[in-house]
Amino acid sequence: MNRILKAGLSLLMLFTGAAAFAQSPIMLHSHNDYTQTAPFWQAWSQKVHSIEADVFLTDGGLLVGHDAENLSENLTFEALYVEPIVTVFERNGGRAWKDSEETLQLMVELKSDTERTLAAVCDLLSQRPDVFDPSVNPDAVRVVVTGNVPAPEDFGKWPEFIAFDGDAGTEYTPQQLERVALISTDFSEYSQWNGKGSIIPAEYAKLTEVIEKVHSLGKPVRFWNAPEGVTVYYTFYNMGIDYMNTDHPETCAAFYSDFGNKNFRIGAGARKHGGVTGTKKLDKTTRDFSGFQNEKLQLGEGIEVYEPTYESDGSDAEIRNVIFLIGDGMGLNQISAGAYANKGLTLLNFRHIGFHVNLAKDAFTTDSAAGGSALATGERHDNRHISMADDGTAYPSLTDWFQDRDMALGVVSLGNIADATPAAFYAHNVERDSADAIIHTLLDRKLDLLCGSGLDLFTERKDGLDMTKALSDAGYDFITDTDRINESGGRVICIDDTMGDAAEEANLSLLADVTKSSIEQLGKQGKDGFFLMVEGAKIDYAGHSRCLPGSIIEMLSFDRAIAEAVKFADEDGHTLVIVTADHETGGLILLDGDEATGRIMGVYVSDDHTPSMIPVFAYGPGSERFCGVYRNTEVPARIRLLTE
Numbered sequence: 001m002n003r004i005l006k007a008g009l010s011l012l013m014l015f016t017g018a019a020a021f022a023q024s025p026i027m028l029h030s031h032n033d034y035t036q037t038a039p040f041w042q043a044w045s046q047k048v049h050s051i052e053a054d055v056f057l058t059d060g061g062l063l064v065g066h067d068a069e070n071l072s073e074n075l076t077f078e079a080l081y082v083e084p085i086v087t088v089f090e091r092n093g094g095r096a097w098k099d100s101e102e103t104l105q106l107m108v109e110l111k112s113d114t115e116r117t118l119a120a121v122c123d124l125l126s127q128r129p130d131v132f133d134p135s136v137n138p139d140a141v142r143v144v145v146t147g148n149v150p151a152p153e154d155f156g157k158w159p160e161f162i163a164f165d166g167d168a169g170t171e172y173t174p175q176q177l178e179r180v181a182l183i184s185t186d187f188s189e190y191s192q193w194n195g196k197g198s199i200i201p202a203e204y205a206k207l208t209e210v211i212e213k214v215h216s217l218g219k220p221v222r223f224w225n226a227p228e229g230v231t232v233y234y235t236f237y238n239m240g241i242d243y244m245n246t247d248h249p250e251t252c253a254a255f256y257s258d259f260g261n262k263n264f265r266i267g268a269g270a271r272k273h274g275g276v277t278g279t280k281k282l283d284k285t286t287r288d289f290s291g292f293q294n295e296k297l298q299l300g301e302g303i304e305v306y307e308p309t310y311e312s313d314g315s316d317a318e319i320r321n322v323i324f325l326i327g328d329g330m331g332l333n334q335i336s337a338g339a340y341a342n343k344g345l346t347l348l349n350f351r352h353i354g355f356h357v358n359l360a361k362d363a364f365t366t367d368s369a370a371g372g373s374a375l376a377t378g379e380r381h382d383n384r385h386i387s388m389a390d391d392g393t394a395y396p397s398l399t400d401w402f403q404d405r406d407m408a409l410g411v412v413s414l415g416n417i418a419d420a421t422p423a424a425f426y427a428h429n430v431e432r433d434s435a436d437a438i439i440h441t442l443l444d445r446k447l448d449l450l451c452g453s454g455l456d457l458f459t460e461r462k463d464g465l466d467m468t469k470a471l472s473d474a475g476y477d478f479i480t481d482t483d484r485i486n487e488s489g490g491r492v493i494c495i496d497d498t499m500g501d502a503a504e505e506a507n508l509s510l511l512a513d514v515t516k517s518s519i520e521q522l523g524k525q526g527k528d529g530f531f532l533m534v535e536g537a538k539i540d541y542a543g544h545s546r547c548l549p550g551s552i553i554e555m556l557s558f559d560r561a562i563a564e565a566v567k568f569a570d571e572d573g574h575t576l577v578i579v580t581a582d583h584e585t586g587g588l589i590l591l592d593g594d595e596a597t598g599r600i601m602g603v604y605v606s607d608d609h610t611p612s613m614i615p616v617f618a619y620g621p622g623s624e625r626f627c628g629v630y631r632n633t634e635v636p637a638r639i640r641l642l643t644e
Contacts, residue, residue, distance in 0.1 A: 024049070024256040027235070029222060029243045031067045031109070034064045034075070036249070040084045047252035049061050049095060050105035050243065052079050057117040061258075062124065064154075066109070076178065078124060081106065085141060087564040089131045095139040103139060105181070106132075107165065108362055109147035118145060122159055128419040133161040133309050144181045157181040168210050182243065183214045187226035193226030198234070211240055214409025230255060233603055234592045255603070265599040266299045266341055281607055283368075284433040285416045285454065287501065291296070291540055296504040297549035302342040302598070303508070303556050306563040308349055308619065312573045317621040319530035321407075323400070323519070323565040324559040326375065327558050328368060328421050329540025331612050333585025333602065337548065338555030341598045345555075346563040347579060350617040352624050356632040358583050358614055365611045370422035370431040370542070371582030371632065373397075378636040386429040386438065394428035398531060398636050405643070408525035410449035410518050414499055414557065417452030421582055426450070426535045442493065443474050449518055450493045450573045453500030455480060464621055484509070485517040489524060498604060502538060502550060502559040511536060512560035519568050529574075534561055543585025544606040551588065569620045576642065578626065578630075578636060579617040 002149070009484055029050040030036070030043035038077070043051045053076050056063050062077035087108070090094060096104035112115045125132040125143060134140045149596060150157070155176055161266035163181035166172065172180060190210060191203035199207070208225075214221040218240030228246060233255045236244055246252035263276055278291025327334070339345045360370040362382040370381040377387050377395040387395050400410045413422040418435040426447055427438040439457050442450065458467040458478075468478045477488040482496045499514070501507060515534050522530035536558030542550035569575040587605035616635060618626035622642040 004028060004261045013504030024253065026241070026256060027243045028246050028252055028256065029219065029542050030104075030249045030251065031068065031224065031245045031247055033249075034080060035066070035247070038401070039064075043249045043263075044084070044088065044104070046249045047102065047244060048101065048253065049102065049248075050107055050144075050248050051081070052107040052109060052146075053077060054111050055117060055121065057111045057120050058112075062117070062120055064118075070108070070369050072509045077108075077121070082124060082128075086128055089141075094130065094137055096141065098419075100293075101139070103142055104371045105142040105144055107144045107146050108368070110149070111147055111478050114148040114150055117148070118150065118158065121145075122162060123160070126159065129161070129319070133159075134390070135160060142181060144379060146184065146502065152176040163501050167215060169287070177178060177217060178410070180219060182220045184224055184243075185210060186223040187223040188612070191225075193227060195232045197231070204319065207239065215240070226253070232590065238592070258546070259298075260294065261545075261549060261601055263599070264337070264341055264552050264603050265298075265594075265597060268298070268597075277545050277547045277550065278347075279330070279541065279607065280298065281544045282541065283419065284624075285418045285457070286537075286541070288456075291536075292502045292542065292545060292547050292550040293504070294503075296506075297547070297553060299505050299508070299553065303560055305342070305344040306346045306351070306566055308346075308566050310351070310430075311568045312569065312575075312620050314350060314624045315621045318576055319576045319621050321568075321572065321576070322398075322529075322531045322639060322643065323403070323569070323575060323577045324531070324533045324639070325536070325558070325562055325565060325579045326372070326421055326533065327536040327539050327555070327579070327581045328372075328415075329543045329583065330536065330555065330558070330581035330614075331588060331610070332592050332615055333588040334539055334543070334551050334555055334584070335615065337588070337590060337600050337602055338552050338559060340593055340600045341552050342556055342559075343598055345559045346566060347559055347617055349567055349581070350623075351565075352618045352621050352627050354616040354618075354627045355613045355629045356580065356635060357630070358632045359611060365609050366505050366583050367432075367609060368582050369424065370419035372424040374632040375580070375582060375635055376424040376594050378640070379633075381617040381635060384430070384432050386427055386432055388426045388428045388430050388433075390430075391431060393415065397425055398533075398639060399446060401636075401640055402531040402643075406528045408448045408522040408527045408530035410522050410530065410532040411444060411447060411451075411534040412511075412514055412518050412532065413452035414447075414514075414538050414554075415452060415535065415541075416457075418453040418454055418457050419451060419537065421535050421537070422452060422533070436463060440465075442476075443470060445474055447477075447493075448491050448527075448530075449485075449521055450495075451482065451485065451499065451514055451518065451531070452495065453497045455495045455497050458495055482514050483518070485514065485521050486524075488521070502541070503553045508553070508557050509560060512564045514566075515561040515564045524546045534565070536561065540580075540585045543604060544607050546586060546607055548588070548600070548602045548604075549585075552600070561625070564627045566619055576617070576620040576622055577638070578635065580632075581614045582632075584612040584614065585609050587612075602628075 027049035092098040129136040166180035166183035190206040222243035275290035361365040361380040376397040593600040
């Protein structure tokens, strides 16, 4: 086996490990592919649609390179491209990729005499018609000649398996156009754009004109000598350019991979791919999450935005109730994405806003345990700790504080009720994964209401304890249907596993409905007001899954719950509403969008938490006290100060 082919095969596993195997929404063309570390193999591993090789005919045969003076007799067209392509076709049953029906295009740029060089290329490729001739194998490589292309009137002289790269300024007859595979043109003839910011409008118009002209001929268009980068990637996609010319196939393929999970628009119709976007990065109590069902990540219409009355906002009225809403993983860009897509959020109608710093005690980046516990107790925590110090001392949480004031206490999560954030408000443990022990603390009868998913934690315990019976014996009504929350006049534990499902159009109101029912139920307890914590859990899951549509839909679900809290605060006049997050998840970056349609594009730089500062929104009496920048521990400290 040729040593170059051996080298390529040895690198194959390296590159396929990071391959972008989702179909790209734009065809990727590996420009000057021979300059890559592993020519052919790098681009092939990313499933690019087209690979380009510059070819010279020399005494040593067909050699690949950019300039004649830098050619090497070892870098032959046959060794770098023909042999590897034949190898993968033989291995994959006559196609370029075993798990894909996509065809591969090999663009051969003739850099020496047209007639002689093209004849040599045809002679070489015709030896394997099963690989290079679509009339023999429908999955065969499409060979396209560019560079020193024959005159259009000479196209018919060459074998049918040879197609040609067209020129935007040439008028072709219908017969000649049939042999044209695509039309390529020099970007610099139309624009001097460097890939940053926006294209000058006049230049944009020129580019659009040539794109429309090529498309009117029924051909795809490619611009060479064009800039490259993230802004170029989405700009060219939005313009309708068919081929993305890239010198960085891995980076380019990674951007376009899983493209549906980088884009969202309300009312834009069904998503074009099925399957599930999920993650294995969740913690023990949430690993059974079934993922975001891709075909359901759409909304026919946006949600209603509630306009507060502001009558009690910032007032000095007595605070009788506190509703604390935590969007797990909700950073500023998650909020922004939801607001852009929906053209507004109830959350953005809050007038008193601050930021909290959420670093863990033992790490720069917090987990939900340390972040949630800081919000629950006002004390800094090590990661994994649930409202508990290093030495096992329990830190009193806000539920403890309000229990001493004879207030009704509720904890709601649109996720597993034993997960770190909700657990921080009713349990104490040095290990967030100690789900059995966390659930067992419910027998202390501190809470008046608990609602979330995770029924198996109550019915399939390792210690054999029947928690449903034990809780009933302790005076709780144990139910498994959120619609029944208000049927009881006493303490309620509702473990409904639909609370663990991803938000979608059919259940978008679930958290808002439960929030409203919980407010009503706590109000029936006959105590001196209530404290309610409501968690929008799966904004975090979407960040771990790098799923922008999931994040936006979960954000809108959470905003509907916020609206219910603010509506009650307006009716009551003595309710403080706080909205924040424990941390941001995924490092979401918004790249592009359309204000008129609500289309939004964003990418995640991580699948884990980040140390970004988190916004704090406050509404009702004393809300002005939450402006400024402070540690997350200040949020509960200020709540306590206002309710002393």
